[in-house]
Amino acid sequence: MAQAYIRLAHGLDVHSPGYIDGYGGPAEWADRSERSPQQLQEEAARLTDLVAQVTDPARRTFLEVQSRAMHTLVRMLGGERLAYSEEVRGLYDIDPERADLAELEDGLNRMDAALPGSGTLEEREERLRARVQLDPDDVLRVTTPVLDELRRRTGNTFWLPEGEDFSIGLVRNQPWGGYNWPLGNLRSRIDINVDLPVLLPSLPDLMAHEGYPGHHTEHSGKEARLVRERGWHEHSIQLINAPECVVSEGIAVNALDAVMTPAEVREWLTGDLSRVAGLDPDDVRAWLALQDARESARGVNGHAALMLHEDHAPQAQVVEFLMRYNVVSEARALKSLEFITHPSFRSYTFTYSVGGRLVRRAMQAGAPREVFARLLTEPVTPGELAR
Structure with missing residues (x-):
């Protein structure tokens, strides 16, 4: 079989x-x-x-x-x-979901209140973004202590199979910001796309998402527990356009919360990591406040995909929507458009929003760490998560 x-x-x-x-x-x-x-x-x-x-x-x-x-x-x-x-x-195995436009507008108002300085929302966001952005030459240096701490916490909180490992590198000309490539034999490769800004406040979440306890941890854990121990060889392959991605992205979206509290993340970013990166902790605090305010923007890209592929809205209108509610430049909105028009990813965007919500609700409904540990090592479908 x-x-x-x-x-x-x-x-x-x-x-x-x-x-x-x-x-x-x-x-x-x-x-x-x-x-x-x-x-x-x-x-x-x-x-x-x-x-x-x-x-x-x-x-x-x-x-x-x-x-x-x-x-x-x-x-x-x-x-x-x-x-x-x-x-x-x-x-x-999920229904696509549209964003609540009233919530998006409320999010813009909260972002406006959170952003310091004068000028338009986008101008102030871009100025702050530039102050918390890492130089491409510094990305790997700053990433190392992030991964070390996340790996330590993951091993202490959950379980890591002996021999797991991954390599990490910088790439360009991709439609995504970060990617984990499962290689088998408990290994994977993580790529970070430096065409897009790599922000210090987003780095712990990115490395938790792609590494510990996200994609790499799930793939190596399931290879060890399901393939090697149980002989379920179907888990030696990972498919992109498949229900397993909903659970996998749901795990990754919630990975940082599984090993650190928001207060711990804030203290880490404004303390040790700001010193390592050579950034002003006050700028990092301001960006974290902006992230809290933009929490309602989770469904923006999915809504844009429905506008494009179901409502057949012109691309220019979709780009305007992305610019407004993601509060980004036209160039960065076009990067999001590239993702939702890519043949492999045009419908993939819902794995993040819907998968993230399903895993978050499952963790809230039970013992969070026990639920997350099960998802890392057992086959679970989106329908089972929803139930």
């Missing part, structure tokens, strides 16, 4: 490059021979039959949801045109 799952994933990746985010399983299962959408449809039907025979309910539920998403992608590759909302539901 796992071999059929992995073989189908590689067949889909041939038609939709980037569908596979990482693979660390047997090389002979990675069949990249080109098959027609009709042949892939037949493979998907055969996989459904095999999944139905899986006896472990947790394993079967995960595979049922994942294989349904594969069916959706096969239909799209075969030329079927799906409504955008149906595409999101079919690929990710």
Whole structure:
């Protein structure tokens, strides 16, 4: 069954490059021979039959949801045109959500009150952003103590498999700010895109998201617990357009809160990390106040994607929306537009907003650390999280 799952994933990746985010399983299962959408449809039907025979309910539920998403992608590759909302539901097992425009306007008012100085909201935001931005040459130097502390806390709070590790590097010309590439063998690679400003106040969250206890911790933990200990080889592959991404991004969005309180993060940033980076702690405090005020902007990019792909609004109107409610320049709004028009990511944006909310509510409903620990090492679907 796992071999059929992995073989189908590689067949889909041939038609939709980037569908596979990482693979660390047997090389002979990675069949990249080109098959027609009709042949892939037949493979998907055969996989459904095999999944139905899986006896472990947790394993079967995960595979049922994942294989349904594969069916959706096969239909799209075969030329079927799906409504955008149906595409999101079919690929990710969630409903796309629009932002509350009244909340966005309220957020702008709170940001206006939080930002020091005179001038427009964007002008003041850009001035403050420049004062908390790291020089690209300093990014890796400042990142090292951040990762060291997050790794220590993750190991003490949760669990890290022996031998896990990752490399980190700087890249350009990408539609995202940071990315974790699972490499298998308990390892991954983290890339930081220095085309976008790397801000000190955002660095702990970025490294928690991509590293500890976010993507790297989840991928290595599931490889150790599910693949190596239980023989569930379907977890040796990570897919982009699949329900597992909702849970994975939900974990990553809440990763920093799982190991540090907001007060601890604030003290760390305005103390040791400001000294390491050579930045004014008062500027860092001002940016943190701005981050608190912009909390309501979580759904801006998803709303923009619905405007573009479902309402068929002109791109210029979508860019204006992104500039206004993300409080960014046109150049940075165009970078967000690049993400929501990218073939692999056009519907992915909801994995952050919806996934983050689902994981946050699950943690609030139970013992937060126990819930988070389960998500790091067990297969859980978006539907299970919602329930």
